[in-house]
Amino acid sequence: MYLSLPEECSAENIARLWQETMPAITRLSSADELVVVADDVKSCAGSGEALILELHRRSATQGFAIVCQDRNGVVARTLRLFEVKRFLDNAEAGNSARRTETPVQIGKAVVEIFDNICEQLAFLGEMTVSAFKLLARPGRLRLRDTMLHLERVGVDALPIILLIGFLLGVILAFMSATSFRQFGVEVYVADLIAVGLFRELGALITAIILAGRSGSAFAAELGSMKVNEEIDALVTLGLPPVVFLAMPRVIAATLVMPFLTIFTIVSGLAGGVLVLMSLGIPATTYWQHVFNSTHLSNVLLGLSKAAVFGLLVGLVGCSQGLRASRTADAVGRAATAAVVGSLVLITVCDGIFAVLSYILGI
Amino acid sequence: MPDDIVITVDNVCAGYDVPVLEGISFNVRRGEIFAILGGSGCGKSTLLKHMAGLTPPLAGEIRLMGDPVTGGSQADRARALRHFGMAYQSGALFGSMTLLENVSLPLESFTDLPRDARCLLAEMKLELVGLKEYASFFPAEISGGMKKRAAIARAMALDPEILLLDEPSAGLDPVTSAGLDRLILRIRDLQGVTVVMVTHELASIFAVAGRCIMLDKPSRSMLAEGRPSELRDNPPCAAVRAFFNREGKD
Secondary structure (H helix, E strand, C coil): CEEECCCEECHHHHHHHHHHHHHHHHCCCCCCEEEEECCCCCEECHHHHHHHHHHHHHHHHHCCEEEEECCCCHHHHHHHHCCHHHHCCCHHHHHHHHCCCHHHHHHHHHHHHHHHHHHHHHHHHHHHHHHHHHHHCHHHCCHHHHHHHHHHHCHHHHHHHHHHHHHHHHHHHHHHHHHHHHHCCHHHHHHHHHHHHHHHHHHHHHHHHHHHHHHHHHHHHHHHHHHCCHHHHHHHCCCCHHHHHHHHHHHHHHHHHHHHHHHHHHHHHHHHHHHHHHCCCCHHHHHHHHHHHCCHHHHHHHHHHHHHHHHHHHHHHHHHHHCCCCCHHHHHHHHHHHHHHHHHHHHHHHHHHHHHHHHHCC | CCCCEEEEEEEEEEECCCEEEEEEEEEEECCCEEEEEECCCCCHHHHHHHHCCCCCCCEEEEEECCEECCCCCHHHHHHHHCCEEEECCCCCCCCCCCHHHHHHHHHHHHCCCCHHHHHHHHHHHHHHCCCHHHCCCCHHHCCHHHHHHHHHHHHCCCCCCEEEEECCCCCCCHHHHHHHHHHHHHHHHHHCCEEEEECCCHHHHHHHCCEEEEEECCCCEEEEEECHHHHHHCCCCHHHHHHHCCCCCC
């Protein structure tokens, strides 16, 4: 078989030649001979050298002989630069050597999950110890940072909280009014909205917004600080990152959540009254039903949930940020893990609250 | 323009919003290793970014192989950009890809080579910088010096005629730095590329650079142009002498 290399061994020419000739070359056996005509080659880019190397690699593995007509010394130069035997195990083989078997991958995943749980528990322990130390010496809390995070997590979130809360009230009112109208009891929509928002949805929706907005931001901020070695700098200065970085964020998230929940509830009730007024129910009747169905126990239950959800969002966001690895994509992964982890924990915790309030008759 | 001039920097005012350098003019000849020197913050990297077409200079013109890097038509700029590869100070490798994938990326985007050809070519580039054994490693798994070498391999993937290097030896130990200098010389000799490097490492300058220019922050100008040994032995001004003799300020 003859193979003539073009005058210009550019990527374009070699790509065409490679696709045209390689199937035939793959069929060559030890009884065959490949004559490579490189006499006309004037310039040879890396792709030309790759073709020459590939031919010699295939000759070594398939056993056919190669005869080179190489007046300009292009082939010889390539073979001087790159030893064929070093390329016999190709990149795919190199990659497969590092590829692991499925059982090993499963094992590694299980160990990773276990490590993750251990790290979360260690972080929780460290936070608890730090909280007790702070109670003993409150002056150690970085008040300025805490205030800054209170503003970022709380005040800056108000527009989205008010909008989502209002729309939630509108949706709840329309959805329930359609069913209640069949029985002529549309007026009880106010009771449903009030109980639903105070007991359950107010805290839950606010926590979901907080997880998406602030939990991910905590993880991304701390993850970036880890990549930039700022956290290492804190450690070498003798400042524990948990007290210095995590505590102000967790305190801010915990304190601000009940207030944000109140705003969600109030805007939700405002959304509800607008819908019911459009359905012909007077606002005074709506508010009367709201006040009658709102018990202090419901309010306290909702606000306690809110504080716990805020604590969870803060803890998960900070722990994911602090345990992020040092690559750029790790920051994105930490932010995702913070949101997913927060949502899972919030749901689980909400379930626990539901069971406990049922048992306690609240 | 003489045939052997590959880069022309003509009366360039460098900077992003505020000029840090003014009236900079020089030529780079084919096959030479050209160093841009100067103290920290004097605008070396900014000038290199202008040369790479990442940001346009505030005034003046830069031409690679006769084509304008900035200004001109989109086609002119695209043609000019195909002439060079650039390696960044930190390596700027993509963390989610192995070294082989990092080097293969430009081949995948700009050539029709089949996958096995791209892999082999990427391996050859890694072999050239001594990293073939690390082809399947991720950037986070290798050292800073290796990252810089891998970045050079990626910059060389499309066989550019000009290689732009931003502080290739910064942050490396002397042995690794000397190895990188040898690699730059080897690439120039084997591939015939023209190398433009920004550096303030004296050892590297004397080891590899054929010619250099010296930039100055206070005067926002080019203080000198010539061979490194000439500038060291016959400095045209006090700032150049201070740079080459490491005379610090108190």
